[in-house]
Amino acid sequence: MTLTAYRWELRKLISQKRTYLGLGLVIVLPLFFVIFQNFHQRHDHGADNIFASQIGQSGLATPVLMLLFLSVFMLPLAAALVAGDIVAAEDGNGTLKTILTRSVNRGQIFAAKALAAMTYATIAVFLSALVATVGGVASWGFNHVVTYSGTVVSAPEALLLVFAANSVYLIPLLTVASIGVLLSTVTRNSAAAVVGTIGFTIVLLIIAQIPGLEGIRPYLLHEQYENWHGLLRTPTDWAPIWHSLWVCALYAGPALFAAYLVFLRRDVAGG
């Protein structure tokens, strides 16, 4: 039954404009980048990022650079856009009462919604990576790249690394989605939940700037957005990945659990 509810959550997403707003954002940006670079062949070897300086040499540098750009704000925004809406929209429409008076329990509906929000975030990441990879390879070829450690990596291996980096980035991104689901459940207001989710990570960012609080930086959510960098060096640095895994679990676990409890008990009035 949860699976049925999940399938329908996805169908609802497919039928909503908002869904395409987020996806559009994370597709259009890499497309723009590729097109712009094509017309404006700069070979700025002095770029501060090693992948930026390789754009013209290998198409596989593009998805890495794009992940670097989009991971900070755009992808979390896309994830928050749908996660923050997924419960609250039904509050606004009054459809929560419609689905909660059928033969599914609240827990199942909640699980379906949380899963759907995460599925969306996952699709956003890989769709964006796909566009960047195809665009990059089509423009600058399927060539080897040089990683952070200065190691030359063959094209197929680089492709695998791109995939792995995006997968690992899902750890913090699904955490953002979980927080979005929590705020969506608690605030019952899509806009508040979306803004709140993004606002939350920004607040953490500000806290990190407070003198004397530098010590907590490794435990802040946005720091985990870079957890995949360790994959792009030889030998692979697994430490940031493991670190982000447990740090993110500490954010996402309680958020999802709290959202679940609230959803189970809350009054469904209005609408």
Added chain:
Amino acid sequence: MSDAASAATATLPAASAPAGAEETQPVKARGLVKRYDDVLAVDHIDLNVRTGDVYGFLGPNGAGKTTTLRMALGLITPTEGKVELFGRDPLRRGAAALEGVAGFVEAPRFYPYLTGRKNLELLAALDGAGAKERINEVLEVVDLAPRAKHKVGGYSHGMRQRLGIAAALLRRPRLLILDEPATGLDPAGMRDMRELIRRLAGEGITVLLSSHQLPEVQELCDRVAIVDKGRVVYEGALSELRRQGGAGYRLRTSDNERALALASAHGGIEQATSVDGYVRLQADERDVGALSVALGREGIAILALTPELATLEDLFFSLTEGPTSPTPSPSPTSGSGSASGSGQERT
């Protein structure tokens, strides 16, 4: 855990017969309370909807009808007390308590970006148990089949209301909970809705119908609960309520003047007054019957003799507004009389 609970309730009826009959009661509320901060929306409500009832849940705006129905459907948690559907508490059993139960509170809501049919498909998927196969059938029942391919966002109020009924029927309910289903419908829509409810009741579905439309309740319901400010002020048979209030009748004859004189002199007729073109009688059914025989004997032809809705309305007001407010005496002729007429004359 829930299996054990259901087993326990299942064995109860066998143990004691009279209690057993109660256990499968479609709706049983005991001491229901819902408080919103300082507002006591529902204040110790008891309800007894029995199998086969078309149960009217009457009350003025803000009486607590919707709030009570929300608690019955498990959408909100009672502050105190509990409600059971067929002996199952929706709070503890979740969706399992809603088995065989369908309906909506306030206006039924759907996904505006999906078509009517897609909405029903979604709900049928959440119902399981072959609900999907019934989609065409229920669309026919509510006369929405031609519009099923359009998005609900473009539906009129009446169409949404009918889609709400269709969605409920997908579940093949034994108990149908409807919260003011005819609100906002045009006269034809209202008539169709009543006809549909009557038909469904005829098929053996127990109906709990909240309303503040007296004609609707009078036409459809056999038992009622009247609520006011969160409290039940009357629960029982509609006929009993009417008897308590003393029935009013309208009489039109070939000779109203003599009829009035005869009625005034007739024992058992509490009051007889002449109101433009007819005689208004205050008496119970038996005495009115006796009067009609007497009129016939006197050679006065009875052209029309209809019970008057106004008395129920008066009763309703006196129950919900307290004895202090006077019953609006001259009203029956105009407003409610014409609307109620068609329903009344059939009795």
